[in-house]
Each structure stands twice: as C-alpha cells, then as structure tokens.
Amino acid sequence: MRSLLIFARWEAVVLLGGFLGIVLWKMLTGDISLSYLLDGDIPDPSTPGGFTSDASAGRTQLLVVTMIVAGYYLLQVIENPRQFPQVPTEMVAALGGSHALYLGGKARALLSGRLKGLFK
C-alpha cells in the first residue's frame, strides 16, 4: 500500500510539475506572449478604434499584489505542508481591493463612452 502512495505522489509531482514547466518554458521562449501585459486602454477619439494604450498603474499594482499574495501563500505551504495555510483576512481584503481597483479602471476606460451615450 505504501508503494502505491509513493507512486501516486510522484505521478502528481511529474504531471503538475510538467505542466508548470511547459507553461514557464513557453513564456520564456515567447510562445506564450506576455506583451501588453501591463498596458491598459485609453479612450482616444482621434484613432480609428477610439482607443490607444499605455502603461497602466491598475494592471501593475494588480500584478504586484498577486505576486506578493501568491508568494506568501506558497511559502506558508512549503513551511507546513500538512494543512492549507490560514491566509489573514486583511490579505484577502487587500487582494479584493486591488482587483476592484483594476476592474474599476478597466470599466471606466472601456465603458465610459457607452454610459455617457445612455444618459444623453
């Protein structure tokens, strides 16, 4: 029975690690493109599409907060791999706030024209 558990453990490690490795490798080689990851849309009536793009503070803060929370979580699991870590409520709230900020900025940029049209 013990060898079955060891086999199942290694199977999970190989498959999950393999998928993670392939995704990382493809990101590094450029097969999975990360270009424009931190660029947001800006309404610009002078362009044909009505939008241009520029570096976005909302996207950048979302990425930083995501990395911090994910790193903290992973470190806690590596420290004590016997149970899921207790993530502080403040941290979840901070993550929620960060995501709300990103979504608010995106909604404002993309939907403001439509909302103005509705209220005219």
Add this chain to the structure above:
Amino acid sequence: MAIDGNENAKERKFLIWFIVLVVLALAAAITVAKSISGDPITKLKLACAYGVLVLLFLFGVVVLAAIASGKINISELIEEETTGASTSRFQLLIFTFVIGISFALIVACECKFPEVPTNVLALLGVSASTYGVSKGITAGSNNGSGAPDTPATSTKTGTDQEK
C-alpha cells in the same frame, strides 16, 4: 473527400494510441497482481489501483507531450481575442498553479483529503471573479463602441486612465 480521409486517419491514430495506453495499464495491473502476496481481494484492489494510476499517468504524459510539441496549442493561454496578454487571465493562472501545487503537496504529506479554509476559497473566488467580470466588461465594450479587447496599438501618450 481529402478532409474526410484525414479525419478518419486521425481517429484511427487516436484509437490505436488509446488501446496502447489501456493495454499498458492492464499490463501494469497484471504485473502488480502477480508480484504481490496476500488474499485475492487485496490483490484485486491493488491491481485496480495501480492500473488506474498508470492509465491516468499515461493520459497525462500524452497531453503534456502534445502541449510540448505544439499539437495542443496553448500560445494564446493568457491572451484575449486580439493581440495582447490579459492581466486577469495571468493572475488566475498564477493562483490556479499555486493552489493546485499546495493541494498536491498537502495530499502527498497527509494522505487524506484536506480541509479547505474559507479564506483560501475566498482567494480563489476573488481571482476567478475578477477574470469573469473582466470578460464581461470587455464583451460589454465590444458590443457598444467597438473598442479593442486588449491594447492593439501602443502609442505612449504619457497619460493613464487609471491614474
């Protein structure tokens, strides 16, 4: 006609691969059943468990090999419909990997299904909801103004809509 022939060849190839994997899993199960001692019920249980594990592993390896060789295309994994990576997809990918890896680690250490705290569910919920809402906003903007899904042109204007 040529397309039909191509499809048939693909189906035949898939069927052959499927049979090969099932036969390999059965061979593993029979080998286990022959090599261990004990009562027949225990032997049968262990043989079935090893057979299913080997089959799952082989399916996983085939999928991984197809992804690595490019037969399964994941190049647009974090992209929206037009060119440009999506932050909401990227953060969902990060959280999915982190929680998936920790789940596998905990199951491997404890050998039982772990209790999932509410905060962890909230973490994944926030991440997945952001992706969903982001898709909704993009779809809403596309229906109305014809705005791009993600940045299509990069003209550095020095301003930022989220500042």
